Amino acid sequence: MVYVGAMVLLRSERREVDMGISERYLRVADKVAEACVKCGRNPERIKIIAVSKTVGLSGVRQAIEAGAHSFGENRPEQLMEKAKAFPDNDWNFIGNIQSRQINHIVSSASLIHSLYQLRHAEKISNAAKEMGKVQRVLLEVNVSGEESKSGVAPERAADLLAACNALEGISVCGLMTMAPQGDLKVAASCFSGLRQLGTELRKQLTGDQHAAFAQLSMGMSEDWQVAIEEGATMVRIGRAIFSDAFD
Numbered sequence: 001m002v003y004v005g006a007m008v009l010l011r012s013e014r015r016e017v018d019m020g021i022s023e024r025y026l027r028v029a030d031k032v033a034e035a036c037v038k039c040g041r042n043p044e045r046i047k048i049i050a051v052s053k054t055v056g057l058s059g060v061r062q063a064i065e066a067g068a069h070s071f072g073e074n075r076p077e078q079l080m081e082k083a084k085a086f087p088d089n090d091w092n093f094i095g096n097i098q099s100r101q102i103n104h105i106v107s108s109a110s111l112i113h114s115l116y117q118l119r120h121a122e123k124i125s126n127a128a129k130e131m132g133k134v135q136r137v138l139l140e141v142n143v144s145g146e147e148s149k150s151g152v153a154p155e156r157a158a159d160l161l162a163a164c165n166a167l168e169g170i171s172v173c174g175l176m177t178m179a180p181q182g183d184l185k186v187a188a189s190c191f192s193g194l195r196q197l198g199t200e201l202r203k204q205l206t207g208d209q210h211a212a213f214a215q216l217s218m219g220m221s222e223d224w225q226v227a228i229e230e231g232a233t234m235v236r237i238g239r240a241i242f243s244d245a246f247d
């Protein structure tokens with residue numbers, strides 16, 4: 001009995017101090033670099049976005065201590081609070097956009113990954129203009145066509161891109177997608193579909209808009225390896241960094 005009690009205490013202590021986040025971040029960064037080399041890509045061209053939505057400020061701090069500098073959040077309040085606490089880092093909004101929260105998002109996000117509705121683009125552009133900034137955004141594409149996934153349909157992406165590029169307050173920096181979970185082959189074809197779409201769309205752009213449109217945000221804890229093979233420039237990794245259940 002005494003033995004079991006001691007084990008339980010150790011486990012809960014471990015969780016309370018979030019031990020392991022720094023180590024897990026370093027391990028992920030190593031593995032990402034290794035995967036890049038394996039497929040002939042330069043690790044410096046791939047940004048790891050640490051998706052910190054499940055942890056508080058101390059979790060973020062531990063990741064920063066290990067070298068993390070880009071973070072992803074899906075709730076505007078969390079984004080604002082953490083961006084304010086760690087302003088020297090790069091804060092990405094990756095969640096569902098709601099009109100009434102757009103001011104909060106624009107006030108803190110260096111990049112919004114999850115834009116797929118023109119009405120939101122217009123509001124983001126207006127908010128950005130008022131704040132004297134140009135908001136960088138990615139267009140979220142529903143490559144797989146799963147009903148549960150959000151994003152613009154691939155065949156409608158060109159129209160959305162053109163409409164967004166007509167707005168002064170935003171700069172479209174590329175595309176984002178989420179792959180269906182559970183089958184890495186399916187994920188790979190989803191990511192390759194996003195890359196091909198990006199290449200097609202980029203051909204239609206010129207000047208600054210062409211130059212800006214360079215990012216592919218794809219890959220999460222379970223499928224970032226295939227995303228890198230398929231050309232991701234940003235991987236959004238949450239559980240593999242912040243959860244000990246993922247070890």
Ligand SMILES: *Cc1c(COP(=O)(O)O)cnc(C)c1O
Nearest residue numbers: 051074094220221236237238239
């Ligand atoms: C939560 C989340 C992630 C990270 O997912 P993990 O499986 O924990 O790595 C990435 N992208 C989006 C849009 C998310 O909501």
